[in-house]
Amino acid sequence: MRKIETLEMVNISKSFQGKFANQGINLKINSGEILGLLGENGAGKTTLMNILYGLYQPDSGEIKINGKNVRITSPIDSIQQGIGMVHQHFMLIQNHSVIENIALGYYKTPFFFPKIRIHEKVVEFSRKFSFAIEPYKKVWQLSAGEQQRVEIIKALLNGADLLILDEPTSVLTPQEIKELFRILNDMKNEGHMIILISHKLDEIMDICDRVTVLQKGKIAGHADTAGMDKKSLARMMIGRDVLFNVNREPLPKGExxxxxxxxxxxxxxxxxxxxxxxxxxxxxxxxxxxxxxxxxxxxxxxxxxxxxxxxxxxxxxxxxxxxxxxxxxxxxxxxxxxxxxxxxxxxxxxxxxxxxxxxxxxxxxxxxxxxxxxxxxxxxxxxxxxxxxxxxxxxxxxxxxxxxxxxxxxxxxxxxxxxxxxxxxxxxxxxxxxxxxxxxxxxxxxxxxxxxxxxxxxxxxxxxxxxxxxxxxxxxxxxxxxxxxxxxxxxxxxxxxxxxxxxxx
Ligand SMILES: Nc1ncnc2c1ncn2[C@@H]1O[C@H](COP(=O)(O)OP(=O)(O)OP(=O)(O)O)[C@@H](O)[C@H]1O
Ligand SMILES: [Mg+2]
Missing domain, CATH: 3.40.50.300 (P-loop containing nucleotide triphosphate hydrolases)
Known part of the structure; x- marks a missing residue:
């Protein structure tokens, strides 16, 4: 059974040293949706998602799942509520194998035969979403894309209905990005919900159903991607037009x-x-x-x-x-x-x-x-x-x-x-x-x-x-x-x- 059908963040505020990183944020996502979270550097995207994942406590505001208030005071709470997060900098242990890393992050790791039982689970999920993953490889032998798949499996094994990805494509090759997006689309069709932070507007247009834009810690707007283009997204984010092409004049070679x-x-x-x-x-x-x-x-x-x-x-x-x-x-x-x-x-x-x-x-x-x-x-x-x-x-x-x-x-x-x-x-x-x-x-x-x-x-x-x-x-x-x-x-x-x-x- 799905734990999350709708999730809302209501009037969330958070400040550091007296300055707002998030101020009065409202955001909503439904099952089967991919939501893009956009905004300039420092707009407060990571902070907001860290609050949802229980890494930070908001100063005020509420989180509602299926219309009911929930308290999330640590990542363990959020995992139990059905929320998973893949951070911008991976948090895997390099010298451990894929299975060992998953066992460490699995809050229901069985006491008996943990590796065998987790191996079965990993195989089950890899098959479901056609993941290519080798359970006994050490993490340092994996490419960035493979490491990211391990993080995603970790979240899915913990029963994540909502998966948060913070700039997931910046370290991936174009082929890996295609593969990631295929996986995300499969998850969406399965009824999962996804929040994706990215600065790559083409990607956002490509995969997200809706976007929420933050500007200096506040909501600047929400929109369906169907009615937007790259230019209008950029304008919503930074409040002016952006030149997507620069002009390189010819110059003679120097020494x-x-x-x-x-x-x-x-x-x-x-x-x-x-x-x-x-x-x-x-x-x-x-x-x-x-x-x-x-x-x-x-x-x-x-x-x-x-x-x-x-x-x-x-x-x-x-x-x-x-x-x-x-x-x-x-x-x-x-x-x-x-x-x-x-x-x-x-x-x-x-x-x-x-x-x-x-x-x-x-x-x-x-x-x-x-x-x-x-x-x-x-x-x-x-x-x-x-x-x-x-x-x-x-x-x-x-x-x-x-x-x-x-x-x-x-x-x-x-x-x-x-x-x-x-x-x-x-x-x-x-x-x-x-x-x-x-x-x-x-x-x-x-x-x-x-x-x-x-x-x-x-x-x-x-x-x-x-x-x-x-x-x-x-x-x-x-x-x-x-x-x-x-x-x-x-x-x-x-x-x-x-x-x-x-x-x-
Ligand atoms: N632990 C902290 N202590 C002090 N200030 C912080 C802390 N975490 C975040 N901030 C501040 O909060 C603001 C929002 O930061 P955040 O990391 O959420 O931005 P972002 O939208 O994710 O930006 P980027 O696109 O560059 O990743 C920044 O001004 C940042 O300096
Ligand atoms: Mg960030």
Whole structure:
């Protein structure tokens, strides 16, 4: 029997340090519906869903299931009510198998033969929704898409009628997104309800029946997707029109700023991840690296910026050999980095915003005198960054971990671009950014290009790559299947085949 036919959040408010994150929110969802939850970075989406899942307590307001008030004071309560949540950052234990992870999150784990009994359940659900999942694999051996399926199974096993997904597609490949959406549609047809948070308006239009839009902690509106298009959604979210296309004017190539020769790099599992890659990047250029995630892009970016050792081959920044230098030295030679694993490499989560704003720059003259940091200047610099990148934060004296996902990203981007690096290595810089922030960021990258900087852009979003890049390399299984000029439309039409390794230039 279904536990939830309708769920309502009534007049929910929540504030942190006296500032509203959610204010008077009303929201309703029925069985068999997919509801999109939209809003700018920092609008309060994650907070609202954390309240529904019992991670936060609202200051006021009610949650009603089938018309009756319920009290949800912890995730155990919400699971028992039939609510499941897949978080933006997965919470699986890497060294445990799929079954073990599911057992840990299963509130009815049997005392006798737990693995066998859970295995039966996993097989039953995998069959029902045609999930491809291998129960005895360790989590670290799984792709992002597979890990997400484990999280979904975990929620379903616990009897979730309502599944909440917080930005579920930002780490998935296009094929995995298709697969996820198929699963969500099957669930919907089974009578489940789904709340989906995403900044990708095409996806929202594609899969959601209705949307609820938040703006600065309040409801900006509700709408049926059938009557909306991408433009009107964007306008509802940020209150103005958004340019979905930027203008890249032709520029002559400047001097060489990066030269990578015969690079070999190992991946986490000790297997060759980058194989004999050579290319160069020039000033006034945005050089794109396209490809399906997991084909060596991450390892390539990490090797260039010093986070991962180079096995053989060389990396030159200008005339300087930076191969295997420390990240800080490489930074001093003019190479900035917006890493893929932001929380791990991009910030110090427990430090204040202003510490994070100068993470690799604290030794620069303008921020320190003799042995002492110049906090006045550091704070002014932080305020400038927060203003120009529109970082939504209550104050610069909060721990950066309390910022919303997209606002952490904006601060890192501002920090890395503000020192005007000769080369910016940017891995998926627009992941998690709302449409307005995406537009701003793309303009900033083009501005760096105009000013004589270079950008090495890793992205899976082909529209983004085509729009921004002068040249495009396609990566497949650790190798380049070609480097194309963005004006070469004939060859570019083969980019899908190059990404699959079946065409090389
Ligand atoms: N634990 C906390 N302490 C202090 N402030 C917080 C905390 N959690 C959230 N906030 C603040 O609440 C506001 C809403 O954040 P939330 O994470 O809900 O935004 P979001 O809509 O999910 O944004 P994004 O699209 O960037 O993920 C932000 O200003 C954030 O800084
Ligand atoms: Mg969020």
């Amino acid at each position: 060489q700023v990066l030269k990578v020769s015969n690079l070999h790099v190992l991946g986490d599992k000790g297997i060759s991840a980058v194989k004999d890659v050579s290319f160069d990047v020039f000033a006034n250029e945005i050089f794109g690296i396209a490809g399906v995630a997991g084909n060596g892009q991450k390892e390539l970016a990490e090797a260039i910026t010093g986070i991962r050792p180079v096995r053989s081959g060389t990396v030159f920044a200008g005339l300087k050999n930076i191969t295997n230098m420390s990240p800080r030295k490489i930074y001093d030679h003019g190479v900035s980095h917006v890493p893929e694993e932001r929380i791990k490499f991009g910030i110090a989560p427990g430090l204040f915003l202003y510490d994070n704003a100068i993470l690799k720059q604290h030794h620069l003259k303008k921020f320190s005198r003799k042995m002492f940091l110049e906090y006045g200047r550091i704070k002014n610099h932080t305020r400038d960054l927060v203003d120009s990148y529109n970082v939504a934060a209550h104050s610069i004296e909060v721990q950066i971990r309390n910022l919303s996902g997209g606002n952490i990203q904006k601060l890192i981007l501002g920090r890395e671009i503000s020192e005007k690096p000769s080369l910016l290595v940017a891995s998926h810089p627009t992941y998690g950014l709302d449409v307005g922030a995406t537009e701003y960021l793309r303009e900033q990258l083009l501005k760096r290009r105009r000013e004589g900087g270079a950008v090495l852009l890793f992205s899976e979003d082909l529209d983004e790559i085509f729009e921004l890049c002068d040249r495009i390399a396609v990566m497949f299984q650790g190798e380049f299947t070609g480097i194309l000029d963005s004006s070469d439309s004939e060859k570019l039409s083969d980019i899908g085949l190059m990404m699959a390794g079946s065409v090389r230039y």
